[in-house]
Amino acid sequence: MRRYGVYTKSDGFSFFCQNVSMFDMKLSQRIKNTPESPIRKLEPAARSAKARGIKIYHLNIGQPDIKTPNQMVSWLKKTNIHHLAYTESQGNRQLIKSIVKYYHQLGAKDITEDNVIITAGGSEAIQWCFFSICEIGDEVMVFEPFYTNVEGYARMADVKLVPVTCKIENGFHLPSNQVIKSKITKKTKAVYLSNPNNPTGTYYSPSEVKRLYQLCLKNNLYLIVDEVYRDFIYQKVKLSTALNFEKKSQKGRMIIVDSFSKRYSLCGIRVGFMVSRNKELIQNVLKFGQARLAVGDLDQQIAGRMDQVPPDYLKKVKKEYQERREVIYQGLKKIPGAVFTKPEGAFYYVTKLPVGDADKFCEWLLTSFHHNQETVMLAPANGFYLSKGKGKEEVRIAYVIKKSGLRKAMVMLKLAVEKWNRE
Amino acid sequence: MRRYGVYTKSDGFSFFCQNVSMFDMKLSQRIKNTPESPIRKLEPAARSAKARGIKIYHLNIGQPDIKTPNQMVSWLKKTNIHHLAYTESQGNRQLIKSIVKYYHQLGAKDITEDNVIITAGGSEAIQWCFFSICEIGDEVMVFEPFYTNVEGYARMADVKLVPVTCKIENGFHLPSNQVIKSKITKKTKAVYLSNPNNPTGTYYSPSEVKRLYQLCLKNNLYLIVDEVYRDFIYQKVKLSTALNFEKKSQKGRMIIVDSFSKRYSLCGIRVGFMVSRNKELIQNVLKFGQARLAVGDLDQQIAGRMDQVPPDYLKKVKKEYQERREVIYQGLKKIPGAVFTKPEGAFYYVTKLPVGDADKFCEWLLTSFHHNQETVMLAPANGFYLSKGKGKEEVRIAYVIKKSGLRKAMVMLKLAVEKWNRE
Numbered sequence: 001m002r003r004y005g006v007y008t009k010s011d012g013f014s015f016f017c018q019n020v021s022m023f024d025m026k027l028s029q030r031i032k033n034t035p036e037s038p039i040r041k042l043e044p045a046a047r048s049a050k051a052r053g054i055k056i057y058h059l060n061i062g063q064p065d066i067k068t069p070n071q072m073v074s075w076l077k078k079t080n081i082h083h084l085a086y087t088e089s090q091g092n093r094q095l096i097k098s099i100v101k102y103y104h105q106l107g108a109k110d111i112t113e114d115n116v117i118i119t120a121g122g123s124e125a126i127q128w129c130f131f132s133i134c135e136i137g138d139e140v141m142v143f144e145p146f147y148t149n150v151e152g153y154a155r156m157a158d159v160k161l162v163p164v165t166c167k168i169e170n171g172f173h174l175p176s177n178q179v180i181k182s183k184i185t186k187k188t189k190a191v192y193l194s195n196p197n198n199p200t201g202t203y204y205s206p207s208e209v210k211r212l213y214q215l216c217l218k219n220n221l222y223l224i225v226d227e228v229y230r231d232f233i234y235q236k237v238k239l240s241t242a243l244n245f246e247k248k249s250q251k252g253r254m255i256i257v258d259s260f261s262k263r264y265s266l267c268g269i270r271v272g273f274m275v276s277r278n279k280e281l282i283q284n285v286l287k288f289g290q291a292r293l294a295v296g297d298l299d300q301q302i303a304g305r306m307d308q309v310p311p312d313y314l315k316k317v318k319k320e321y322q323e324r325r326e327v328i329y330q331g332l333k334k335i336p337g338a339v340f341t342k343p344e345g346a347f348y349y350v351t352k353l354p355v356g357d358a359d360k361f362c363e364w365l366l367t368s369f370h371h372n373q374e375t376v377m378l379a380p381a382n383g384f385y386l387s388k389g390k391g392k393e394e395v396r397i398a399y400v401i402k403k404s405g406l407r408k409a410m411v412m413l414k415l416a417v418e419k420w421n422r423e
Numbered sequence: 424m425r426r427y428g429v430y431t432k433s434d435g436f437s438f439f440c441q442n443v444s445m446f447d448m449k450l451s452q453r454i455k456n457t458p459e460s461p462i463r464k465l466e467p468a469a470r471s472a473k474a475r476g477i478k479i480y481h482l483n484i485g486q487p488d489i490k491t492p493n494q495m496v497s498w499l500k501k502t503n504i505h506h507l508a509y510t511e512s513q514g515n516r517q518l519i520k521s522i523v524k525y526y527h528q529l530g531a532k533d534i535t536e537d538n539v540i541i542t543a544g545g546s547e548a549i550q551w552c553f554f555s556i557c558e559i560g561d562e563v564m565v566f567e568p569f570y571t572n573v574e575g576y577a578r579m580a581d582v583k584l585v586p587v588t589c590k591i592e593n594g595f596h597l598p599s600n601q602v603i604k605s606k607i608t609k610k611t612k613a614v615y616l617s618n619p620n621n622p623t624g625t626y627y628s629p630s631e632v633k634r635l636y637q638l639c640l641k642n643n644l645y646l647i648v649d650e651v652y653r654d655f656i657y658q659k660v661k662l663s664t665a666l667n668f669e670k671k672s673q674k675g676r677m678i679i680v681d682s683f684s685k686r687y688s689l690c691g692i693r694v695g696f697m698v699s700r701n702k703e704l705i706q707n708v709l710k711f712g713q714a715r716l717a718v719g720d721l722d723q724q725i726a727g728r729m730d731q732v733p734p735d736y737l738k739k740v741k742k743e744y745q746e747r748r749e750v751i752y753q754g755l756k757k758i759p760g761a762v763f764t765k766p767e768g769a770f771y772y773v774t775k776l777p778v779g780d781a782d783k784f785c786e787w788l789l790t791s792f793h794h795n796q797e798t799v800m801l802a803p804a805n806g807f808y809l810s811k812g813k814g815k816e817e818v819r820i821a822y823v824i825k826k827s828g829l830r831k832a833m834v835m836l837k838l839a840v841e842k843w844n845r846e
Contacts, residue, residue: 025645025675027707031555037713040512063508073504081496084691084725085486089463120543120693123715131579132454136559152714156554158581222448252448268507268720270543270693284450290460291575292546296719297691302507 034155038148038383039396045366046377054370057401057409060362060377062198064347064400066265066317071308076298084297089289091118091273092300098307099258099273108243114279117286118295122228122259122272126150128285129190129224129255129274130157139187140224143174145350145384145391147198147226162188163386168352168394171341172200174208180215190222191215195242196229199384199396200350201325201343203233210245216253226257228272229346231314234322243275252278260303262347263314269299321347324399324406331410335417349397350381355420358382358395369416376409376416457578461571461806462819468789469800477793480824480832483785483800485621487770487823489688489740494731499721507720512712514541514696515723521730522681522696531666537702540709541718545651545682545695549573551708552613552647552678552697553580562610563647566597568773568807568814570621570649585611586809591775591817594764595623597631603638613645614638618665619652622807622819623773624748624766626656633668639676649680651695652769654737657745666698675701683726685770686737692722744770747822747829754833758840772820773804778843781805781818792839799832799839 039061046056090096096113103111119125126149134140136158142150144163154161162183166172174180191212196203204212209225216223225242246254259272276282325342328349332338337354355361359380369375381394399406462484469479513519519536526534542548549572557563559581565573567586577584585606589595597603614635619626627635632648639646648665669677682695699705748765751772755761760777778784782803792798804817822829 025556025643025701025704027555027704028558030558031707031710034707034710034714036710037512040713061509064506066506068504068506073507076499076502076504079499081491081499083487083489083491083688084496086484086690089460121715127715132450133448135451135453136581149714149716152711156580156711156714158559220448265506267509268717270715270717270719278448281448281450284454284457287454287457287459288575288579290463291457291572291579292544292550292693293572294691294693296693296722298721299719 030155030158034152035148035383039379041383042362042366042377045363049366049375053373055374056366057374057376057405057412059397059399059401059406059409060379062262062347062398062400063267064262064265065402066320068265069305069309069313071310072264072266072302072305075301075305086294087297087300089294090286091116091295092297092304095271095300095304098304099275102306103241103243103275106239106241106244108241110248110277111243111275115275115277115282117274117282117289118300119272119274120292120295121261121270122226122257123149123153125257125272125274126224126226127153127156128288129222129257130154130159131288132281132285133222134159134189137187138189139185141180141183141188141191142386143172143193143197144386145172145199145381145394145396146192146386147194148384150192151386160187161386165385165387165390166200166202168339168341168350171343172197172202172350174204174212177211177215180212184219184221188219188221190224192224192226194226194229196233196345198229198346199348199379199381201346201348203235203344206240206245209242213242213245213254222253222255224255224257228257228259228262230258231263232318232321232347233345234318234325235344243277246277248277252276252281255281260306264306264309265317266302269296269302271295271299271303321399324403327403327406328397328399328410331407331413334410335414347399349399350384350394351397352393353395353417355393355417358391358393361420362395364420365416369419371412371415374408374412376412453578453581457575458571458806462802464806465785465789465800468786472789472798476796478797479789480797480799480828480835482820482822482824482829482832483802485685485770485821485823486690487685487688488825489743491688492732492736495687495689495725495728498724498728509717510720510723512717513709514539514718515720515727518694518723518727521727522698525729526664526666526698529662529664529667531664533671533700534666534698538698538700538705540697540705540712541723542695542697543715543718544684544693545649545680546572546576548680548695548697549615549647549649550576550579551711552645552680553577553582554711555704555708556645557582557612560610561612562608564603564606564611564614565809566595566616566620567809568595568622568804568817568819569615569809570617571807573615574809583610584809588808588810588813589623589625591762591764591773594766595620595625595773597627597635600634600638603635604642607642607644611642611644613647615647615649617649617652619656619768621652621769622771622802622804624769624771626658626767629663629668632665636665636668636677645676645678647678647680651680651682651685653681654686655741655744655770656768657741657748658767666700669700671700675699675704678704683729687729687732688740689725692719692725694718694722694726744822747826750826750829751820751822751833754830754836757833758837770822772822773807773817774820775816776818776840778816778840781814781816784843785818787843788839792842794835794838797831797835799835
């Protein structure tokens with residue numbers, strides 16, 4: 001242990017302070033290893049562009065502009081708040097009951113309140129998955145490009161993420177069993193799948209998910225399925241959950257991560273949940289829940305109005321996203337050299353652009369490019385890969401603004417790619 | 424890796440599922456080692472008492488019944504919500520500015536926005552402290568009885584909590600430097616102090632905190648000071664923060680954990696914050712902040728109205744608590760054999776009751792005792808100790824209900840102790 005300065009009683013407190021101005025306050029290796037969010041790292045450049053009077057079309061972040069259902073928020077106008085109290089650590093009881101009912105509608109009719117715990121966003125559910133099933137040094141498989149915020153939690157939990165690379169050419173669908181199996185080691189504890197996928201928009205079909213689940217069964221792995229984009233699939237499929245592929249006798253290999261953020265345009269309430277047939281898991285994560293006491297009361301009350309939202313709401317939202325997806329598609333078709341497929345779900349594209357280094361290109365869009373005082377903000381996709389060098393030419397495009405704005409943004413992007421390649 | 428059942432393609436998915444009903448889905452050692460909240464573990468017994476028609480006076484949990492300032496919540500009636508969006512990961516900018524201003528008022532005039540990060544309750548700030556400054560196996564010193572939710576995060580972070588025992592006879596004040604120093608090892612990274620203290624109500628004087636800070640300086644340790652009960656000190660002292668004991672040249676040994684939950688009776692909003700002169704620390708924990716995206720928008724907007732609350736509000740609240748403290752004091756004086764001092768702060772007493780086993784006594788209060796269909800719920804204090812066998816006869820009493828209720832509860836407690844000792 002290093003000591004700076006020698007303290008004797010006669011020195012006095014203030015003398016001591018003056019003489020110990022150098023010290024060695026190290027931060028932990030795990031926080032140093034935690035990456036910055038690839039989605040948010042360009043924020044300083046964006047702020048400075050705005051300061052220069054540039055208007056930015058934000059296609060970089062999964063923050064939709066869709067209206068929240070009135071049914072969920074209008075009650076706030078009528079409420080008289082005396083004080084706001086902790087809720088149960090497991091979550092607001094009414095909300096849990098509504099979630100159980102919802103999962104019954106999805107087909108998982110055996111789900112009860114004991115299978116559900118409310119979390120501070122889907123993020124907390126992901127965090128708890130790692131801490132509850134992995135020892136230090138254990139491995140979790142992800143399909144890259146993957147939802148990178150998972151990495152922050154993996155670093156916290158000292159869990160190693162093992163990437164299986166998916167390919168842009170086949171719309172980032174799952175590779176063969178052989179490829180997946182080759183990445184399973186004795187340390188592998190779980191597979192994480194986001195379906196529909198953030199960042200790629202890929203919707204993995206029931207047969208793909210079943211195939212993966214079988215692999216998990218055979219190799220004694222948990223399957224974590226993040227279904228926060230469940231409602232946004234642009235083909236004719238029945239609304240469902242991966243839980244329907246798990247037999248009731250298989251008590252607990254599957255863990256569903258879910259959230260209200262995207263479904264009801266409620267990113268600003270931090271309410272997600274974990275659903276699993278593994279009641280022992282839910283009981284145990286409740287201890288983490290007790291440590292953080294509770295999730296926000298008002299936020300849970302907002303989410304708890306899910307029953308009151310007419311089914312029409314999500315139909316309209318889905319139609320809107322579907323049209324936006326088409327706008328991006330038409331825009332990308334006009335950029336020579338762009339590589340992409342039309343994603344089946346969520347509200348993202350991962351696209352290869354002929355720009356050499358997408359990281360630099362995305363920064364340049366903010367620092368050096370504008371068209372009539374406007375520019376586009378994208379997320380460079382290399383941050384969604386763990387394998388070094390992968391995704392270097394790719395970007396994630398989020399279609400979270402109105403079609404008119406998307407159209408302008410796509411024209412601008414085409415101009416920008418041309419200018420970038422000229423310069 | 425164990426495998427259950429052998430899958431061949433011809434078996435089919437459903438056959439396979441039926442034949443793999445036994446498997447080995449282990450949970451991690453760290454979640455198994457995480458304790459249940461000692462404050463919440465009697466909840467099932469309480470629920471069942473209520474089901475039998477028993478009215479319970481809840482003195483077990485730090486959930487005040489005080490009215491939230493109107494200024495913080497009345498605006499909700501006027502707001503038109505289009506959608507609720509993610510805020511900045513560091514927190515709502517207006518709220519951060521208000522906190523900076525507040526810390527200037529507390530005396531720490533050099534604090535800037537870069538020294539602050541908003542967290543999901545004080546709890547998240549504690550969690551981030553462990554993950555950002557400790558490696559696996561490092562040690563953090565706590566003064567027992569201590570705020571046990573800290574242990575949940577220590578287990579998560581694989582950090583060992585090392586207890587220094589404080590004594591009921593001297594109001595749980597800090598022991599001598601010699602005692603404290605004897606617990607410092609090469610693995611010690613930080614000292615955690617809650618001031619005023621939960622669960623004991625002890626207010627550590629400036630000279631006590633300075634003494635501890637000097638020890639931290641000499642031993643190159645972080646000092647984490649949890650000041651969420653800062654406003655509730657029942658002696659004439661100027662509102663202050665431990666940050667005032669840190670010279671500006673000492674950039675970053677001290678980390679303040681703070682929260683709105685107790686100050687404004689806002690436990691149900693999950694908004695706390697971390698303040699430190701160590702900007703590198705704040706910059707780095709922001710990466711954890713990005714992983715969980717943001718804190719609730721509405722909750723931060725509520726907290727952000729702190730500027731509008733008249734200073735009178737906290738004066739009145741403090742007076743109310745002070746009177747409640749007196750009710751408990753008078754009640755305890757009437758219980759022969761009870762050991763206690765009048766705590767200087769927060770809204771708790773830790774008291775030794777002549778009941779042999781306080782754990783069993785507290786359970787019995789809910790399962791087998793009632794007086795005119797009413798009973799009292801207390802938190803057994805052994806859960807606030809790490810040292811085995813300590814605090815066996817102690818309970819935590821939270822004075823978070825009205826004086827009339829407290830008076831009844833204290834009469835009931837006296838009767839209960841008598842009955843318990845007769846039976």
